[in-house]
Amino acid sequence: xxxxxxxxxxxxxxxxxxxxxxxxxxxxxxxxxxxxxxxxxxxxxxxxxxxxxxxxxxxxxxxxxxxxxxxxxxxxxxxxxxxxxxxxxxxxxxxxxxxxxx
Amino acid sequence: xxxxxxxxxxxxxxxxxxxxxxxxxxxxxxxxxxxxxxxxxxxxxxxxxxxxxxxxxxxxxxxxxxxxxxxxxxxxxxxxxxxxxxxxxxxxxxxxxxxxxxxxxxxxxxxxxxxxxxxxxxxxxxxxxxxxxxxxxxxxxxxxxxxxxxxxxxxxxxxxxxxxxxxxxxxxxxxxxxxxxxxxxxxxxxxxxxxxxxxxxxxxxxxxxxxxxxxxxxxxxxxxxxxxxxxxxxxxxxxxxxxxxxxxxxxxxxxxxxxxxxxxxxxxxxxxxxxxxxxxxxxxxxxxxxxxxxxxxxxxxxxxxxxxxxxxxxxxxxxxxxxxxxxxxxxxxxxxxxxxxxxxxxxxxxxxxxxxxxxxxxxxxxxxxxxxxxxxxxxxxxxxxxxxxxxxxxxxx
Amino acid sequence: xxxxxxxxxxxxxxxxxxxxxxxxxxxxxxxxxxxxxxxxxxxxxxxxxxxxxxxxxxxxxxxxxxxxxxxxxxxxxxxxxxxxxxxxxxxxxxxxxxxxxxxxxxxxxxxxxxxxxxxxxxxxxxxxxxxxxxxxxxxxxxxxxxxxxxxxxxxxxxxxxxxxxxxxx
Numbered sequence: 066x067x068x069x070x071x072x073x074x075x076x077x078x079x080x081x082x083x084x085x086x087x088x089x090x091x092x093x094x095x096x097x098x099x100x101x102x103x104x105x106x107x108x109x110x111x112x113x114x115x116x117x118x119x120x121x122x123x124x125x126x127x128x129x130x131x132x133x134x135x136x137x138x139x140x141x142x143x144x145x146x147x148x149x150x151x152x153x154x155x156x157x158x159x160x161x162x163x164x165x166x167x
Numbered sequence: 168x169x170x171x172x173x174x175x176x177x178x179x180x181x182x183x184x185x186x187x188x189x190x191x192x193x194x195x196x197x198x199x200x201x202x203x204x205x206x207x208x209x210x211x212x213x214x215x216x217x218x219x220x221x222x223x224x225x226x227x228x229x230x231x232x233x234x235x236x237x238x239x240x241x242x243x244x245x246x247x248x249x250x251x252x253x254x255x256x257x258x259x260x261x262x263x264x265x266x267x268x269x270x271x272x273x274x275x276x277x278x279x280x281x282x283x284x285x286x287x288x289x290x291x292x293x294x295x296x297x298x299x300x301x302x303x304x305x306x307x308x309x310x311x312x313x314x315x316x317x318x319x320x321x322x323x324x325x326x327x328x329x330x331x332x333x334x335x336x337x338x339x340x341x342x343x344x345x346x347x348x349x350x351x352x353x354x355x356x357x358x359x360x361x362x363x364x365x366x367x368x369x370x371x372x373x374x375x376x377x378x379x380x381x382x383x384x385x386x387x388x389x390x391x392x393x394x395x396x397x398x399x400x401x402x403x404x405x406x407x408x409x410x411x412x413x414x415x416x417x418x419x420x421x422x423x424x425x426x427x428x429x430x431x432x433x434x435x436x437x438x439x440x441x442x443x444x445x446x447x448x449x450x451x452x453x454x455x456x457x458x459x460x461x462x463x464x465x466x467x468x469x470x471x472x473x474x475x476x477x478x479x480x481x482x483x484x485x486x487x488x489x490x491x492x493x494x495x496x497x498x499x500x501x502x503x504x505x506x507x508x509x510x511x512x513x514x515x516x517x518x519x520x521x522x523x524x525x526x527x528x529x530x531x532x533x534x535x536x537x538x539x540x541x542x543x544x545x546x547x548x549x550x551x552x553x554x555x556x557x558x559x560x561x562x563x564x
Numbered sequence: 565x566x567x568x569x570x571x572x573x574x575x576x577x578x579x580x581x582x583x584x585x586x587x588x589x590x591x592x593x594x595x596x597x598x599x600x601x602x603x604x605x606x607x608x609x610x611x612x613x614x615x616x617x618x619x620x621x622x623x624x625x626x627x628x629x630x631x632x633x634x635x636x637x638x639x640x641x642x643x644x645x646x647x648x649x650x651x652x653x654x655x656x657x658x659x660x661x662x663x664x665x666x667x668x669x670x671x672x673x674x675x676x677x678x679x680x681x682x683x684x685x686x687x688x689x690x691x692x693x694x695x696x697x698x699x700x701x702x703x704x705x706x707x708x709x710x711x712x713x714x715x716x717x718x719x720x721x722x723x724x725x726x727x728x729x730x731x732x733x
Contacts, residue, residue: 066683067572072613073674075576079583079602081667086587088659089652094592094637098599101630102583105606116613117684120691123700127707129618130697133625134714138721140630144637145725151641152731160653194567269597300694304620311628315600318635322593330639337632344628361694 072113080106093147093157097140104136171455173293179204208296212285216429220247222468223428223475230479257417265414266323273320274415274422280313281430288436289364290463291446291456302363303351306437307344310392313430314340320423321411332410335486339391339398342493347388349501353381353508354441367445372520375442377527378508380535382442384501386473389434391493393427396478398489435470439463443470504534572612579605590651592642596634603627614687617694 079102086099108129115125151157170177179200186196221236221244228235236243261267286296287305299305314337321333355361357377358369375382391398412423439445443466446452446459484492507530515526582601589595603626610619653659674680700706 067569067612068681068683070674070680071572071576072609073680074671075579075609077667077670077674078580080670081663082580082583082587084666085659085663088662089656090587091651091653092592094634094641095587095595095651098586098595098634101599101626101634102586102602105603105626109606109609112610112613112615112618116615117682120685120687121696123697123706126615126618126693126697127700127710129615130621130701131710131714133621134718137625137630138718140633141725142721142728144633145729148637148640149728157641266593269593299616300692301617301620304617304624308620308623308628311624311632314628314632318632319597322635322639334636337636341629341632 069113069117072109072117076106076109076113079103079109091158091160093150093159093162094144096159097143097147100143101136101140104132108132171457174456175204175294204296208285209282212282212429213425215432216425217247217251219428219432219471220250220425222471226472226475227479230476251421254418254421259419260414260416262325262414264325266325269319270323270414271419273316273323274412274419274426276316276319277313278422278426278429280309280316281426281433283309283312284433284437287363288433288440288463289367289445291452291459292364294456294460295364298362298364300360300362300365302366303355303361306351307348310340310344317411320415324411324414326414329411329413332413336394336411339394339486339489339493342490343388343391343398343497346384346493346497346501347392349498349505350381350385350388351441352505353378356505356509356512363440363445367440367447370444370447372524373442373444377524378442378504378531379528380504380531380538381501381508382438384497384504385441386438386470388493388497389438390474390477391489393431393434393474395427395431395474397481397484399478399483431474432467432471435472435474436463436467438470439466500534500538504531507534568612572609575605575608575612579609588652592638593635596631596638599634600627600631603631614693617697 083099083102083106086102087096088099090096090099111125111129111132115123115129118125147157150162154162156162182200182203183196186199187193191199224246225235225243236246239245239249261270284306287299287302289295289298317333317336317340321329321331321336324330354366354374357374358366360366360369390396412420415423440463445466446463448462452459452462508527511526511530512523515523518526579602582598582605585598586595586602589598603622607619607622607627610616610622701711702708
């Protein structure tokens with residue numbers, strides 16, 4: 066049988082890799098990719114706690130579904146913003162987007 | 168159990184006995200038996216695919232008032248094998264600057280997404296791959312893998328026409344997924360489960376009688392999902408040469424082409440399962456699993472024939488009209504139908520079967536009448552806008 | 565080491581390696597494709613955890629919509645098809661240290677918890693996970709309110725995204 070610790074360590078590792086991606090990448094879309102990894106790590110955590118706890122209590126799975134919805138909404142709005150910024154400034158490198166208005 | 172009533176389990180037991188006799192551990196013998204089952208299913212499906220090439224070419228020929236292939240073998244039945252040999256011996260080109268790994272992976276993923284669908288199709292009450300209790304959603308999931316394959320093919324070809332073709336095809340696929348999900352939820356509501364076996368078992372009255380409008384919308388959305396006429400942007404020869412598979416030659420193109428035909432046959436099968444009772448035919452399927460499988464494949468062939476009939480009769484729709492049709496017409500209609508069906512089903516669930524069927528049919532007829540009225544008004548307005556001088560047909564005549 | 569553990573180790577290795585490739589590869593399209601491999605691995609993990617509905621929904625939503633959205637956004641925001649120059653910040657070693665510290669901190673915090681090595685409970689036969697999930701989502705004393713709020717959130721995101729990205733020709 067698989068102990069709970071394996072799942073939790075896996076999700077901690079995935080979260081840290083996503084954090085590294087968010088902090089160290091230049092391209093704005095690559096930063097959003099890192100955020101997606103972090104959200105997936107959180108989801109693994111939620112579902113494994115549901116499985117290894119009280120199965121009749123569906124809170125873990127419901128939480129995971131809400132996280133799906135929030136992730137989809139955030140990606141849609143984030144990428145719309147990135148595309149809109151690209152149309153104005155012709156760049157998506159996060160370092161170059163440093164002025165509010167000029 | 169004997170061979171007639173339960174062939175698959177009998178074969179599995181025989182093989183398990185054989186492997187145990189050779190001394191293999193239990194987990195290995197289970198794995199091997201399942202592997203043999205998978206390989207058998209995939210091989211049968213690929214052979215069906217080859218025959219579908221012949222069916223397609225004969226049917227299109229008859230629609231166009233000619234004979235079709237009739238040289239090789241009786242009625243030209245050896246023709247698809249000649250086609251395959253031709254595709255196999257063609258030169259395998261990778262375009263300059265193409266992303267090699269993605270370029271070679273795309274046709275494999277495209278065919279894989281179709282073969283994965285056959286895992287949940289119940290050919291008989293005892294012959295099926297796996298009885299997933301989320302079968303309807305699994306269909307959408309494999310469609311997502313097919314969409315991914317199209318983008319990969321369009322991007323990796325290093326060709327702007329391929330990219331444009333892939334963009335347009337994916338936009339159509341994503342748009343028509345929504346009405347397809349909504350209409351797939353209608354048999355789910357009526358049967359109380361998403362599993363394919365449960366939906367078939369619950370169809371004492373075929374769902375095409377209880378929800379004909381849903382069957383029609385599902386067929387339209389499925390034809391758009393398959394990328395066939397009248398929604399076939401990726402083969403719009405007059406517009407973008409050949410869409411996302413321009414740069415593919417030889418057997419890689421063959422995988423795309425065969426995958427598309429098998430996909431059409433698979434969706435004919437799902438149309439049969441969801442709306443036409445699957446392998447049930449007034450109790451005839453009790454005779455044996457082989458009879459049930461033949462009944463299901465026959466109904467799938469009927470659905471495939473409808474898809475071919477639409478393809479070879481109608482003209483291609485323009486891309487913006489196509490997307491407007493999905494988002495502004497099919498999606499609201501599908502959701503309104505879903506709401507109406509759920510409401511009427513809850514109200515009439517405990518009534519007798521005749522009243523239940525009658526109530527659902529009446530709902531669909533009323534919805535259909537409303538839709539026809541809306542279309543008539545819209546058509547009159549379009550006609551008046553294009554030719555203001557021409558007399559438009561007044562409503563009600 | 566039985567079969568389930570082997571499968572978990574294999575899937576876990578695939579997830580972590582492809583996640584590393586997502587955050588380090590130069591070509592953004594390849595990064596999006598490696599993200600798809602990661603998401604697929606997570607879906608297999610859900611199936612291992614007997615959450616079959618979540619596994620299929622993960623494939624439909626993440627791979628079928630979000631990943632395709634990423635690929636489209638990558639294709640629409642570049643002047644040329646190839647990526648040039650370094651893709652990591654000059655101070656990437658600092659973020660690597662931060663990430664390693666986060667991972668170490670999380671693992672150390674988990675060590676102090678007594679329930680860490682518990683095994684999975686048995687699933688009672690005839691337990692309908694999909695039905696129980698559906699009931700939980702619409703029962704008034706369960707989670708109907710977050711469910712409805714999530715749908716309003718999606719509506720707001722839809723309108724916002726269309727408005728922000730719309731071009732008037």
